[in-house]
Amino acid sequence: MREPRPLRVVHTSDVHLGAYAGNDTPIWVERRQRMEAAFCRVIDLANRVGAQVLLLAGDIFDNDRVSAETVEWAARQIARFEGQAFLIPGNHDPMDPGGIYWRHDMEAIARRLTIVREHRGELVEPEGLDLVVWGRAYLDSDWHFRPLEGLPDRLDRRWHLALAHGHFVPEGGENHRSLPIHEREIAGARGRWDYIALGHWEPHADVSCGGVTAVYSGAPMALSEANRRAGLCTVVDFDGGGVRWWVERVDR
Template structure:
């Protein structure tokens, strides 16, 4: 039996909103979802599981209709859907009362319920969210029992963190379901040698969602199972460190970044972290690198190349010396500490610069 397992698609989401690539990412999410449908068709999958958060928010009727049309195009695949904590069901909403295509089974019950797929001799168990954070989480998953008969039983669950139905994975694995389809955690994860997996979101949705994204393709035999992760995402979030020196200028930094972007793929989205020592005068703004590629952030963790000890000895008794003494003492908490370090470098840079001025100061 062939299963496509996905979830957390978040149709309608606009990642990195405000950035120039945001609208394209919104479209990417739809295109990748269409890819999943196409995959189900190509593989002639028997079952497509959508374990919650199909939509990013309460969907509009036109969005539901678009999805239904996609579902209807793969009539030979049975599709089972549940609602997650983002697209939870609301009475009186179009999502609740929509008349889906015949091959779609929407498990609307708020309690764990099985829907029987006679054609496949399979029962799929799941439930839908009716609010963002279910009140009785423990009750919902506390006493899951896998029925003991000759049918296949598949469990769909949306949850797994503290506020959305914490799960005991070990216990779940031992219940005896032929496959346990998990979602809600956006990072895909296969559990070693177990017929259980987190499908992850098909497209990464913010800069912390690094790594590959796609869906899970599972093949179940009577005795064995085979799970495979299928990468589908059109873009990935990539982190890079760039080492700079006091000679680094805005131009040279731009070149470095452009080079990295070209190497790793300009369709990806980058976060750069600057390390090393700077000249104290390097100032880089969003406008300076916006045209090179999809750069979501440049974090400056470089330090100015000041030899504090040397400066201190030269200016032991004067303003500069006392300035360093006041700010360089390692103190209290981290937040205050970083403010102090920055203040130290800002002030030192300004003070030292004032001594270099020709004409006026001397």
């Protein structure tokens, strides 16, 4: 196979749309509006920089009880993106039967959106791109869920992007956290996966190790003012020079 064509990706997570929906005091109404505006700016940015792919790495919705209007609004925003979008569920919006992604057909509104639904892991090979995408659908009923468990081998020379929603655990770190993503799992993907798009942490963080690029995008806007390291998303370029990324601020 020839060298894969260059690719530009925008990576976001932990949007938490629908948060504070039960509180209509002005301060929380304004905060919800700011969260929605930050997500709109992610889509605007992705189009402005000419990204071909948008990665949504979990917790796009704050909970499974958000309104149909919120879900449809999110789908319409994703539909504005001119490339192909890929979404995995997180611990706030799991893929359990009857959950939010089964009750609402977002893909009917956002035709270029693919939602990863398989709990055991799912490979997606989108048409028109030199790209392979993999992710696991989180189930709230799986207390021992490991987001990178079963990460497959490389198929060929196309760009290989994995999505995972969980908590990074460095070697020797605490092992009692749920949704663990161990450092050794990331390092073990060397030579097989080009980029691991992470979600679950609101702050942006680079946890690359063992020669594998693994990044928490950062939330477009934090749930609380206490978190000053959110308000970001990540842009990633793939070409003959390798993988390069940078962050862009989307919460003003």
